[in-house]
Amino acid sequence: MKGYNVDNFAVLIGIDWADKKHDICEHPTHSEKYHYSIIKHKPEALHEWAMSLKQRYPNQKIAIVCELKKGPLIYALAKYDHLTLFTANPSTVAKYREAFTPSGAKDDPSDAFIQVEILALHMNKLTVIEPESVAIRSLSQLVEYRRSLVQDSVDLSNKFTATLKNYYPQVLEWFGEKDTMIFCDFIQKWPSLAKVKKARKQTLLDFFNNHNSHYSDINNARIISIKNAMPLTEDKGVIEPNQMLVEVLIAQFKVLLKGIEQLDKAIKSAYKTQRDKVIFDSLPGAGPQLAPRLLVAFGCNRDRYYDASELQKYAGIAPVIERSGKKMWTHWRYSCPTFLRQTFVEWAGFSIRYSFWAKAYYEQQKSKGKPHNSIIRSLAFKWIRIVFRCWKTNTPYDESKYLEALKRRGSPLLKFAITS
Known part of the structure; x- marks a missing residue:
């Protein structure tokens, strides 16, 4: 990794970020002075502040340290060539504060000052945020979002599986995989055992064939099991609330499955253009x-x-x-x-x-x-x-x-x- 030292920069800046405003501690490298300010978390305010730094320190590099590696603030500042962004681990800042503030006192300006001190004393140990190409950054977010949606789908699957076991466990045996449209559509069409038992054989066969389930032995086994199935309970006080919850969860699950499919297409398209x-x-x-x-x-x-x-x-x-x-x-x-x-x-x-x-x-x-x-x-x-x-x-x-x-x-x- 490229090495940096304090002499490479005209000023060291610590940012204690927040949702609506950011506390700034500014320390020129060849001075003992510290200047504190606050900027609002708005694109216009961040741009005005970044450009004011460029005017005050023309043709010079500026080092900024923050407890973030990504997010709106980093995305806003990464586009300016005159800014070099360092990231400090939040636990490092917290332990540094505890070491020199036994009382446990904490406020935003002092945290910004602590980050400047860490940057000044330990710059070579901090990670520099060096953005990859646009294509890599886009692909990076796509794959991370996909993994997050997959985890959400697993959580939802566990929820509706547990709910189905309360009143309609047979449907879990009829379909081996739950993360499929055929399973979701089946539940939406027949959300209880009582309703599916009323369906005609041909209606069920048409449903399976329309969902590309053409294995006759599997479909016939499902139909026989449906006709012979015995309800776990006939208590409406159990069935109706659980059925309502399942219908809500399945609707959410279908949206997630479609979203994952869209991300898969976007990832495939972005990935195939990469030379590596x-x-x-x-x-x-x-x-x-x-x-x-x-x-x-x-x-x-x-x-x-x-x-x-x-x-x-x-x-x-x-x-x-x-x-x-x-x-x-x-x-x-x-x-x-x-x-x-x-x-x-x-x-x-x-x-x-x-x-x-x-x-x-x-x-x-x-x-x-x-x-x-x-x-x-x-x-x-x-x-x-x-x-x-x-x-x-x-x-x-x-x-x-x-x-x-x-x-x-x-x-x-x-x-x-x-x-x-």
């Missing part, structure tokens, strides 16, 4: 959902990371090692971009099914008594190193070449795979 697509398509188990996420994780700026360890630490995959006296222990890295870490961990889990060495590594670690989650994180750590090399050299991943490299090094992993 060939690298991430070559990764075992990545597939249409994880390949775009992995591409976004690395980005297109080859100078962003000096080596793989920087990305391993930034993504929260590299463990934290602590020492005290003669004791040493490792633990999960608490502060990191959650979605980025989730991307690597999810892909590492999928890679076991498609990569010979990844499966062998998993089985090897499992035989040593390591827990599943620890093995997957360790596997993700190894994958980042491999993919980083492919990314740096613009070379697609080749499983056979990697296995040959392991063989040349006399890797015990291959010996374990052969003997197991």
Whole structure:
């Protein structure tokens, strides 16, 4: 990563952000003075403030530190070339405040001042916000929003599944997958067992065929089960409220499914234009959902990371090692971009099914008594190193070449795979 020091900048600025206004602490680098101000969170006010800095410090760089990595404020300031944006971890600011303010007193201007002090003393340890290309930033948001909607759909699915079990459990057996339009439309058309039992056989067959369910044996089995089904309860005090809730949840679920489908199309369209697509398509188990996420994780700026360890630490995959006296222990890295870490961990889990060495590594670690989650994180750590090399050299991943490299090094992993 590119290094920065205080002498590169004419002024250091700390911003304690809020929803409607931002407290500013401004400190010229060759002065002992601090200037405090407040700006409103409005596009016009932010633009006027950014341009006033350019006029007061012409042809000079300005360093700004904030507790944000993204969001409206960052999006508004990132477009100005004369501003360099640093991000400080909120917990770092809080602990710094506690160290020098034992009383626990806190106010917005003092937090802005603390951020300036951290920037002045520890600039080389802070992360600089360096925006990727427009295409990468757009794809980044699309894949993250898709993952969020998928989680929302899982939560909704759990809710209506639990509700259906209260009065209409049979429908859960008739359809293996719940995240489908045929399941949603079936519930909307026949929201209770009493209603579906009144339907004629041909009506049911027409419904299944119209939803591209053409397996006659499955459809006939469903119809027989419908006709023979016994109600869990006939208490209207149970059935009617639960039926009403299910109808509301299913309507929301259908909107989510359509939204995910739209995002899938947008992601596919954006991803296929990326030059690095060939690298991430070559990764075992990545597939249409994880390949775009992995591409976004690395980005297109080859100078962003000096080596793989920087990305391993930034993504929260590299463990934290602590020492005290003669004791040493490792633990999960608490502060990191959650979605980025989730991307690597999810892909590492999928890679076991498609990569010979990844499966062998998993089985090897499992035989040593390591827990599943620890093995997957360790596997993700190894994958980042491999993919980083492919990314740096613009070379697609080749499983056979990697296995040959392991063989040349006399890797015990291959010996374990052969003997197991």
